Amino acid sequence: MFAKVIVDVPAKQTNRPFDYKIPDVLLEWVEVGSRVAVSFGPRTLQGFVVEVFEQSDYEASKIKSIEHVLDLEPPLTPELVELAHWISETYLCHEITALQVMIPGALKAKYERQLSWSPLREEEEALLSFPEQNQLIAHIKNKGSVTFEALLAIFPEQGPWIKQLLRTGFLIESQIVKDRMAKKKVLTIFPPTDLSQLASQMEQLSDKAKRQKEILQFLLENSQPIPLTELMLKLDVGASAVKSLADKGWVELKEIEVYRDPYANRSFPRTQPLLFTEEQQQVFNPISEAVRASRHQVFLLHGVTGSGKTEVYLQSIQQCLDQDKEAIVLVPEISLTPQMVERFKGRFGDKVAVLHSRLSQGERYDEWRKISLKQVMVVIGARSAVFAPFTKLGLIIIDEEHEASYKQEESPKYHARDVAIERARRQNASVILGSATPSLESYYQAIGTGIPNEDSNYKLLTMAERVQGRPMPPVHIVDMREELKEGNRSMFSRGLYKAIEERLNKKEQTVLLLNRRGYSTFVMCRTCGYTVGCPHCDISLTYHQNSKRLRCHYCGYTEPQPHECPSCKSEHIRYFGTGTQKVEDELSKLFPGIRVIRMDVDTTTEKGSHEKWLNLFRDRKADVLLGTQMVAKGLDFPDVTLVGVIAADTVLNLPDFRAGERTFQLLTQVAGRAGRHQLPGEVFIQTYTPEHYSIQSASQHDYHAFIDTELDLRHSRGYPPYYRLILVTLSHEQLALLVRTAESYVSRIKELAREAGIIMYTGNSNQVPELDIMGPVASPIPRIKDRYRFQCMLKYRGEAHISNLVRKATAFFDDLCRQQNLQISVDVDPQLLQ
Secondary structure (H helix, E strand, O other): OEEEEEEOOOOHHHOOOEEEEOOHHHOOOOOOOOEEEEEEOOEEEEEEEEEEEOOOOOOHHHOOEEEEEOOOOOOOOHHHHHHHHHHHHHOOOOHHHHHHOOOOHHHOOEEEEEEEEOHHHHHHHHHOOOHHHHHHHHHHHHHOOEEHHHHHHHOHHHHHHHHHHHHOOOEEEEEEEEOOOOOOEEEEEEOOOOOHHHHHHHHHOOOOOHHHHHHHHHHHHOOOOEEHHHHHHHHOOOHHHHHHHHHHOOOEEEEEEOOOOOOOOOOOOOOOOOOOOHHHHHHHHHHHHHHHOOOOEEEEEEEOOOOOHHHHHHHHHHHHHHOOOEEEEEOOOHHHHHHHHHHHHHHHHHHEEEEOOOOOHHHHHHHHHHHHOOOOOEEEEOHHHHHOOOOOEEEEEEEOOOOHHHEOOOOOOOEHHHHHHHHHHHHOOEEEEEEOOOOHHHHHHHOOOOOOOOOOOEEEEEEOOOHHHOOOOOEEEEEHHHHHHOOOOOOOOHHHHHHHHHHHHHOOEEEEEOOOOOOEOEEEEOOOOOEOEOOOOOOEOEEEOOOOEEEOOOOOOEEEOOOOOOOOOOOOEEEEOOOHHHHHHHHHHHOOOOOEEEEOOOOOOOOOHHHHHHHHHHOOOOOEEEEOHHHOOOOOOOOEEEEEEOOOHHHHOOOOOOHHHHHHHHHHHHHOOOOOOOOOOEEEEEEOOOOOHHHHHHHOOOHHHHHHHHHHHHHHHOOOOOOEEEEEEEEEOOHHHHHHHHHHHHHHHHHHHHHOOOOEOOOOOOOOOOEEEEEEEEEEEEEEOOEEEEEEEEEEOOOOOHHHHHHHHHHHOHHHHHHHOOEEEEEEOOOOOO
């Protein structure tokens, strides 16, 4: 038998399966999806088996054998292996990259160089003229094999001698593949199966063995195995007392594997299904029917904030579990995960696993293993949870489906929504895309006029009312230009200031949104106009007051706060723009004693910080929750009656055709945090462009008014959902080389398009173009981490096979990339254009 293996080398030349023999001893263990160690050139590498077959086209004697299997059970299912191939083809990435993204970081290979003594050279050992090295030789022989790094740590002065032994063949170097994470094992005490023995054993002990008697008495009363550390803590005894009992054979001490459970110390009160409203029942019925029938269907659930979408999710999952099927729930922000975990574990208990980036690598690994071993049936997590190794998938739910965070920004640049739909199609599962502000692409598909696609089996479901008929909060648009004319130079309008004051008096809570972290967004000299920028990126530095440092939010570069202009030495250095730190500072000045929780990237870096801040706010330990977009979505607090948007224009002014859509979504989502329970809510939106259609539509909670205007604009400018996009970004340290290569790249694309007979945009109105190539031009951020950046955008209609052109053009420059350190990044259906 043979196996086709994708090896762990992400390069053009190795982006294909290689044939390996399966040794007889491994026949039972090698399957599609297995991780194996294989010899590849001079190295031993990790690989993934993508096919098992009987006859190879190559001469059997020349085919290498698989060295060993890395897991007892394959970490990937055959369906996930096929999905990885689809991701590779769709998003133009190497297949190994797509396979690697599906497994936890703990299983990503770690390669170690091992040194061992050659048995073939034993007779020649007497010829070694360095008897003082006997200690090193004895150490290697005693160990059998030892890593190069470990050997140097013990014998730091012996580097040249080790090299000499390698060169003369006395030492053999080999490479082994290891996982990055070991299973967690705990030393555990097992009492005897016949507990009656314990009483007689206690009598045999002398009065001096008081601690041993205590241990035996405890085991007599508690007959279950117990971790050694737990017993020592409970009885305040040392390990030596336990070891003495184990030496006598009265108890057994052995290591057992345990899961690292991030929620081990948490209890989740069980909840019961709520009675549906009429609208909830109407949207639930078709979902329930599709799940029962194992029919692939994509449901776009367009429900206003507070309409009860989560309860529909919960009862749809219950329907799934009743069918003995599994479910995946994706959430866009880590900040949403604590509340979702509470709701889902409260309903489904231990059947739920959680996967997100703030878990430790060991916790993620163990949660993933629970899924793999069929110990859970529901997974909640961020975008990578879409790859949970389920085999009986019945439902995938994507909450806040419009969120850009579902798109991965490094290779493979997949969109979790599209991967979920493809995966569900392969397993005849249903998909629910839930949002109060659906993306234009999803909504356009759901109303039946999207880009033709045989697999886009969409159905629109609508929930237009809040639960119990609660009203949507009134929204006040504040024109900050008028505030300035009236002499108000504060970051708070008079209306918002008064509203915050009222909430403080009433002991109600406020959510404030500003989508910019830091204290000031840029630092400028008022004498000469110099702006402090990052030396490695073409972007201004942001001032962070707590650390008194300027920071680049792209490469992480920092420098101390300047006290004079670096250019003209003037002392008139000023801080412009407003970040969340500055708002927090201003709140403390205006409202002495106010309790503020700030949630942004700077305050949520520690593990568990999201949950900590949100719990404090829910427990009424703060009056104001201030933050970036992470406070805008999905959060549900009964005492929040005021929402304030400090600057609605932060997203609106970005050079991105989705700026209007993102602004509408953000404002609608954050407005939905107010008045979700008994107390009525109120929203203030501060802006310098109050007349903009996205702000006007958000103030009226009118999705349809917004979508009509936005679709007209997208159609006239040739953007999604009417066209699809591929963004190609080239980067290099030398600008001249980069410009030449970018122009050559676009010429190559055009040449390939002409050969394929694809009609390109030329300005001739008599032809309907299939492809429009824009650029090359400098990227919106022209330099990041000392690399200049140029980009070209390909806009195309329908199902034109443009990705094949891009694949061929990129491959044409492969040698140049390798020789000149040029980088070409391809983003299919990009969400960010920077």
